[in-house]
Amino acid sequence: xxxxxxxxxxxxxxxxxxxxxxxxxxxxxxxxxxxxxxxxxxxxxxxxxxxxxxxxxxxxxxxxxxxxxxxxxxxxxxxxxxxxxxxxxxxxxxxxxxxxxxxxxxxxxxxxxxxxxxxxxxxxxxxxxxxxxxxxxxxxxxxxxxxxxxxxxxxxxxxxxxxxxxxxxxxxxxxxxxxxxxxxxxxxxxxxxxxxxxxxxxxxxxxxxxxxxxxxxxxxxxxxxxxxxxxxxxxxxxxxxxxxxxxxxxxxxxxxxxxxxxxxxxxxxxxxxxxxxxxxxxxxxxxxxxxxxxxxxxxxxxxxxxxxxxxxxxxxxxxxxxxxxxxxxxxxxxxxxxxxxxxxxxxxxxxxxxx
Numbered sequence: 001x002x003x004x005x006x007x008x009x010x011x012x013x014x015x016x017x018x019x020x021x022x023x024x025x026x027x028x029x030x031x032x033x034x035x036x037x038x039x040x041x042x043x044x045x046x047x048x049x050x051x052x053x054x055x056x057x058x059x060x061x062x063x064x065x066x067x068x069x070x071x072x073x074x075x076x077x078x079x080x081x082x083x084x085x086x087x088x089x090x091x092x093x094x095x096x097x098x099x100x101x102x103x104x105x106x107x108x109x110x111x112x113x114x115x116x117x118x119x120x121x122x123x124x125x126x127x128x129x130x131x132x133x134x135x136x137x138x139x140x141x142x143x144x145x146x147x148x149x150x151x152x153x154x155x156x157x158x159x160x161x162x163x164x165x166x167x168x169x170x171x172x173x174x175x176x177x178x179x180x181x182x183x184x185x186x187x188x189x190x191x192x193x194x195x196x197x198x199x200x201x202x203x204x205x206x207x208x209x210x211x212x213x214x215x216x217x218x219x220x221x222x223x224x225x226x227x228x229x230x231x232x233x234x235x236x237x238x239x240x241x242x243x244x245x246x247x248x249x250x251x252x253x254x255x256x257x258x259x260x261x262x263x264x265x266x267x268x269x270x271x272x273x274x275x276x277x278x279x280x281x282x283x284x285x286x287x288x289x290x291x292x293x294x295x296x297x298x299x300x301x302x303x304x305x306x307x308x309x310x311x312x313x314x315x316x317x318x319x320x321x322x323x324x325x326x327x328x329x330x331x332x333x334x335x336x337x338x339x340x341x342x343x344x345x346x347x348x349x350x351x352x353x354x355x
Contacts, residue, residue, distance in 0.1 A: 009125075012147060014151065015220075030147060032087045033056075036080065036090070037050050038100055044061070059084045059086050068096075068136055088113065090115070091115065092115045106144050114149045116223070119168045119170065121224070123146055124149060127230070153220055165302055173242075182233075182236075188229050192278070193282045195224075195226040195228075196283065199218075199222035200284075201218070202218045202219045237332075240328040240330075248322060250310075251309050259309065262293045266354060270332070272332075316344060316347065338355040
C-alpha cells in the first residue's frame with residue numbers, strides 16, 4: 001500500500017428525521033444567541049419557519065443567496081449581519097445558500113450551522129467558491145467549514161425529483177474525483193464507493209416516490225459521504241472545468257456537474273484505471289463508467305448537453321483558455337486540443353469517448 005496522509009475535518013454531524021428542531025440547542029452549544037438565517041428567495045418561507053423555531057435567537061433573515069456566490073451578494077448579506085449584531089450563521093438550502101454562509105464566515109470568523117436541503121455536499125467542506133467579474137475562484141480554510149451540519153431528511157422532501165437527481169450526480173462527481181485524487185487514501189476511497197452507491201441506488205425510487213423517507217435518507221447519507229470526500233482530498237479536472245463553466249457562463253451548478261462528469265471521466269480513464277474499476281463497481285457496471293453515467297442522465301430525464309443549459313457554442317475557446325490557467329492537479333496533463341474536443345462533445349451531448 002502506498003503512503004498517504006489523512007486529515008479529518010472537525011464538523012459535528014447531527015443526522016436524523018426531525019432534528020432541525022434541535023437548532024437552538026446547537027446554537028447554545030456554540031455559545032451563540034443571534035443567528036442570521038440565510039436562504040434563497042425561493043426558500044424564504046422556510047427561513048421564516050427556522051426563525052420561528054429559534055424564537056429570540058433568530059435575529060435576522062437574508063433570503064438573497066444565489067448561484068456561484070457573487071461577491072456583491074455577500075456584501076449585501078454582510079450589511080444585514082452587521083445591522084443585526086449577529087453572532088452565528090444558519091444556512092438552510094443547497095450550495096448557493098451554504099456558499100454564502102461560508103463567504104460571510106471567512107470574512108467574520110462567525111460559526112456556521114448548515115441545514116442542507118439538497119445533496120450538494122458543500123456543507124462538509126472547508127472550500128469556498130466565489131464569483132467576481134465573471135471569474136470563479138476557490139479557496140480553502142478551516143473557518144470556511146461549518147461547525148455543525150443538521151441532516152434532517154424532512155428538509156429534502158420538497159426538493160423536486162429532477163433537481164434531486166442532478167444534485168445527487170453533483171455529489172457523485174465529488175466522490176468520483178476523490179478516487180483518483182493526488183491525495184487519495186484508503187479511507188476516502190471507501191467513503192467514495194459507499195457514497196456513490198447510496199445515491200445512485202436510490203434515485204429511481206426518489207423520482208417515482210419523492211416522499212419516500214428511506215430513499216431520501218439513504219441519498220442524504222450518500223451526499224454526506226461524497227461531500228466529505230470533497231472536503232478531505234483535492235479535486236482535479238472535473239471540478240476545474242465546472243468552475244470555469246459556472247463562473248464564466250453562469251450555468252446552473254448541479255446540472256453542469258452532472259453533464260460534464262462523464263466527459264471528464266473519459267478524459268482521465270486511461271490515466272486512472274483503478275479509480276475507474278472502483279467507480280464501475282459502485283455503479284454496478286462492468287466497465288466504462290463514463291458511458292453508464294451518460295446513459296443514467298438520459299434515463300433520469302436530465303439534460304445531457306451543455307447547450308441545453310445555456311452554454312454558447314462560441315464559448316468553447318474561452319472555456320479552454322480558462323481551463324488551462326491556474327490548473328488543478330490531474331492524473332492526465334491538461335492539453336488544449338483534447339480539452340477542446342471534450343467541450344465540443346459536452347456542448348452537443350455526444351457519447352463520451354477518449355479525448
